[in-house]
Amino acid sequence: MKSGFVSIIGRTNAGKSALVNSLLEEKIALVSHKQNATRRKIKAIVMHKEDQIIFIDTPGLHQSKATLNQMLIESAIKSMGDCDLILFVASVFDDLKNYEEFLALKPKVPHIIILNKVDLTHNNILLKKLNDYAKFSEHFKAIIPYSCKKKSYKKILLDEIVKYLDEHEYFYDPEFLTPSSQKEIYRDFILESIYENLSQELPYCTEVIINKIKEKTKLIIIEAQIITDTNSHKAMLIGKNGATLNRIGKDARMKITRLAQNKVLLKLYIVVKKNWQKDEDFLKKMLNYEE
Template sequence: MKTKCGFVGVIGKPNAGKSTFLNKIVGQNIALVSHKVNATRKRMNFIVPFEDIASGEMGQIIFVDTPGLDYQEKLLNQFMLKEALRVHQESDIILFIASATDTLEGYEEFLHFNENKPHVVLLNKIDLLSQEKILAKIALYQKYQDKFLAIFPMSAKKDENFHQLLKTIHTSLPYAPFLFDSEDLTDLKLRDIYKELIRESVFNNLSDELPYESDVVVEKVIESDKIEKIFAKIFVEKESQKSMVIGSNANTIKRIGKSAREKIEHLIQKKVFLQLNVFVHKSWSKEKDKLKFFGYDID
C-alpha cells in the first residue's frame, strides 16, 4: 500500500490561533500559546497520522507551526517573518489560519505572495461570533473560492473533531514514505519543548516589551526515574528588566517557575525540579550575532 506524507505550512497573522490548533491536533501542549501577539518565533513540526477509511490509504501529515506574518523593523521580527516565508516555500500545502474576528486583509496579503500553492483556509475563533456574523465572514472569503481548496469555519479552542479538514489535506498530499516514526507527535527534543513552556510562562506573567525582549535557554536536564531536574536561564536586555522578571521578594520569578513546572509535569507525567536564573544579554534581540547565539540565524 502506498503511503502519503508531506509538509503543511501553518501560516497566518499573529494571534490567529495557529499554535492552539496544533496543540489540539496532537493532544498535547507543546507550542507556546498566548493572548499576546508574536508568541511563536521558530518553526515547529507537529506530526499527525491519518487513515483514509474509504481508500485505506495511510498518511503522515507534518504540520509546521510558524511565527505570525507581521512586518516590523526589529531584527528578531525580521527573522520571524523570514522563517514563516521559508516554511511557506518549503511546504507542499498551506493551512492558512485566520481569526474570524479579523478582516480579510491578512488573507489578501497572503494571496499576493502565495502564487499557486494549494491551500486550505481555517476560519478560527467562530465561538466568538454570532451565527449571522460567521456566515457573513464566510461569504467574504467565498469571493476567493477559486483560490482555496476548502474553507473550514471552526474553533481550535473548542472543537474536537478535525476529521474533514485532515481528510482534505490528506487528499492533496504527495505519495511518499513516512518521514517520522508513526508514534511521534513532534521531532522536537524535550528540552526544546521545556523552553517553549517556560517562555509561555514568561509571556503570560510579564507585560509590555518584556516578553519580546526575553528568551529562555535550557542549560541542563538531569533525568531520573522519579524526577526531571531542569536548569534554565531567562535572558533579558536590560538590568531594569532583570529586576522586573525577579519581582519583589522574587515573587514574579517564583510565579513563572511554578506555572512552567506544572505544565512540564503535566506533559511528562513526572515530578519536576525547575531552576530559573535571570541574566542580562544587552540588546540581544537587536543584533545579528547575538540573535544567532539564541538560535535565530537571520542569514
C-alpha cells in the first residue's frame, strides 16, 4: 500500500484542472479557457489499485506584479515543496520556455512531464515535441502524452506516479473524492460559471464567498455572495432584468447538483468591495493562503 501527494504545476491554461477532473473521473476543479482561473488549491483523491494518490491542483505559473497574482504564484511555488512528486503539465503546443522557467525554480522533489492536449494534434508534431524535451531528460523522471478527453495513457501515468510514492497507510478515506470542503468546491463552481458567462476582464474583478450551506433530505440550500469592485461591474453581473445573474446561477446550480446528487437552491447576492484585489488580509482569507 502506497499513499502520497502529487502537485500539479504548469503555466496558466496548460490544462491542470482538466487533468485533475480527468484522473478523478469527476468534476471538482474549476476549468476555464481564461487565464489564471484557478485561485485555490483543490485536492483530489484517486485510488489506483491498492494505492492512494492525492493530487493538488494549483494556480498557474505566470509573470505578474498584481497583489492577487503574486499570491497565486507564491501558492503554486510553495506546493512544489509540499509533495512527494510534481506533475509538470504543458500543452503539446507550448514551447519549452515554460519548462525552463520551471527548472529555474529548482524543484526539490522528482517530477514527471505531462504533455497535454495530444488529441488536438498529429503524431508527427507530438513526436517532434517529445524529441525537443529529450535534451532535458536528466531532469525529469518520465514524459507522458495525455488527453484529458480521451484519458489516453491514464493507467501508464498512474503506474508511473506510484513508483515515487512511499509505503504509507491512506491519508484519507478511500471513499472520498476530495478532502477539500464543500464550500471550496461550490465556491469555485460559481466562479467558473461567472467566467463562462462574462467576457473580457470582468471575471477577474469578482470573487465568491459562501455564507451558508443548509442540507435537507432532498435539498441543499446555498447562500453565496459575489464580490466585485465597482457598481458598474455589479450592474453587468446582474444584467438586463437580472438575466446575467440568473444565467450564472443556473449554470452553477447544475454543476453543484451533478456533484452533490441532490436538488440545489442557490441564492446569489452581489456585493461591491472596492480594491478587494489589493486587500492582502481579504485575499489571504479568500485564497486559503498559508504563510
